[in-house]
Amino acid sequence: MLQQTTVEAVIPYYRRWVKSYPDLAALDRAPLSRVLKDWQGLGYYERARNLKAAARILVAGNGGRVPDGFEELVRLPGIGPYTAAAILSLALNRPYPVLEANVRRVMARLLRLRGPLDGRADRKIASALSSLLPRRNAGQFNQALMELGALVCRPASPRCVSCPVASYCSARRRGEQDSIPPRKTKPALRVTAAVAVIRRNGKVLIQKRPDKGLLAGLWEFPGGKVEPGETLESALRREIREELGVEVRDPVFLARVKHAYTKYRVDLHAFLCRAAGALRPSPRRLWVKPAALRSYAFPAGSAKIVEKLIGSDGRSRPRAHGR
DNA sequence: AACACGGGGGT
DNA sequence: ACCCCAGTGTT
Numbered sequence: 064m065l066q067q068t069t070v071e072a073v074i075p076y077y078r079r080w081v082k083s084y085p086d087l088a089a090l091d092r093a094p095l096s097r098v099l100k101d102w103q104g105l106g107y108y109e110r111a112r113n114l115k116a117a118a119r120i121l122v123a124g125n126g127g128r129v130p131d132g133f134e135e136l137v138r139l140p141g142i143g144p145y146t147a148a149a150i151l152s153l154a155l156n157r158p159y160p161v162l163e164a165n166v167r168r169v170m171a172r173l174l175r176l177r178g179p180l181d182g183r184a185d186r187k188i189a190s191a192l193s194s195l196l197p198r199r200n201a202g203q204f205n206q207a208l209m210e211l212g213a214l215v216c217r218p219a220s221p222r223c224v225s226c227p228v229a230s231y232c233s234a235r236r237r238g239e240q241d242s243i244p245p246r247k248t249k250p251a252l253r254v255t256a257a258v259a260v261i262r263r264n265g266k267v268l269i270q271k272r273p274d275k276g277l278l279a280g281l282w283e284f285p286g287g288k289v290e291p292g293e294t295l296e297s298a299l300r301r302e303i304r305e306e307l308g309v310e311v312r313d314p315v316f317l318a319r320v321k322h323a324y325t326k327y328r329v330d331l332h333a334f335l336c337r338a339a340g341a342l343r344p345s346p347r348r349l350w351v352k353p354a355a356l357r358s359y360a361f362p363a364g365s366a367k368i369v370e371k372l373i374g375s376d377g378r379s380r381p382r383a384h385g386r
Numbered sequence: 387a388a389c390a391c392g393g394g395g396g397t
Numbered sequence: 398a399c400c401c402c403a404g405t406g407t408t
Contacts, residue, residue, distance in 0.1 A: 066404040072394055073403090106392025109405080143405045153403095163403050182387075209403055218401060219397070246400070277391070322393085363393055 066110060066146070070213070076105050087127045090118040099280060099360040106363075108279060113141025131155060152201040160192035161205045165212025171244045172216060175233035180244050254329045257299040258286030258365075260317060260372060261338045266350040267372070268342065269359065270306075282349075282359040284333065284368065295332050309340030318371040322364035333368045 064073045064080070083101055084090040090098070095115060102111035117139040121127055129150070130136055136147035148159035160166070167180050170188040178184060197204050215222045221240050223229050234240045261268040261284075269282045287302040289295060300311045314334040322329050344350055351359070356369045 065402090067391090067402055068393080068404095069395070069402050104393070106394085107404085109391070113405080141405070145404055149403070161403075164401080165403065206403090213403080217396095279391095 087118040172234035255289040258284040271347040309338040312337040
């Protein structure tokens with residue numbers, strides 16, 4: 064869960080997770096839909112699938128035990144060099160350094176590595192850590208370095224005055240702590256989308272995304288990108304015609320949700336409407352009562368629409384994380 | 387080595 | 398609006 068995700072964001076998910084899945088066998092038994100629902104809102108959903116896949120492998124072939132060797136660990140889906148080193152050092156106190164964002168930043172400053180945090184920097188950092196890592200207390204050392212990065216040697220405005228190793232810091236000595244490591248640049252594509260909350264017989268239509276790619280296997284409302292020259296409504300009619308082969312009737316604006324992804328940001332417009340034409344349910348297309356929508360995993364943007372919809376029905380108030 | 391892959395929070 | 402986060406897998 065902590066891969067690319069802040070501790071604060073993880074904690075509530077982690078608490079629920081260990082309750083739902085107290086061991087690998089429990090995770091192995093659980094349906095993927097339930098696992099994804101428990102992951103809803105955390106992002107990087109492949110992690111949930113990988114965790115479940117790893118549980119399957121270990122229950123089937125390793126007696127439901129987590130291996131204690133680096134090579135066996137990194138062979139498991141979702142476990143890379145960081146997580147393998149974290150398991151070995153934090154759980155078993157074995158002498159493996161953890162190369163993650165906090166450690167990289169702290170070490171880049173200590174060593175005054177002025178270039179980007181690339182493979183070359185990683186090799187220098189690993190080399191330095193191999194002499195710094197205490198052989199008998201690797202877990203505490205690793206956690207201390209990560210905490211130092213998170214609380215003191217922060218990305219912006221590092222608290223050098225409170226830093227226990229400021230006197231060893233080459234970047235600090237030169238006053239370069241604010242420019243090391245260099246900031247990453249950002250592409251920012253912008254997408255406007257229109258989606259339809261199609262109502263029929265007291266239910267609404269939802270679709271399951273493809274099993275691969277962005278937001279794989281999550282549920283959403285049908286619709287799509289507004290092309291240049293289109294209005295929201297004309298895009299909505301075109302998308303629904305293309306995706307479902309039916310005509311939109313009486314669209315009424317429901318909600319606007321802005322949502323940011325790593326590579327682009329989407330401006331999502333949802334419309335309540337009806338549809339003219341046959342719309343059969345299928346494994347990837349479901350009619351669901353609004354009150355039951357919360358039992359499906361949606362991307363965060365769509366989940367906001369779900370809450371608007373349920374709120375407008377006056378059934379119940381939104382919750383942070385529904386079941 | 388570059389890119390895909392979320393979402394929330396800080397500044 | 399931009400940056401970043403206890404990375405991993407694929408290309």
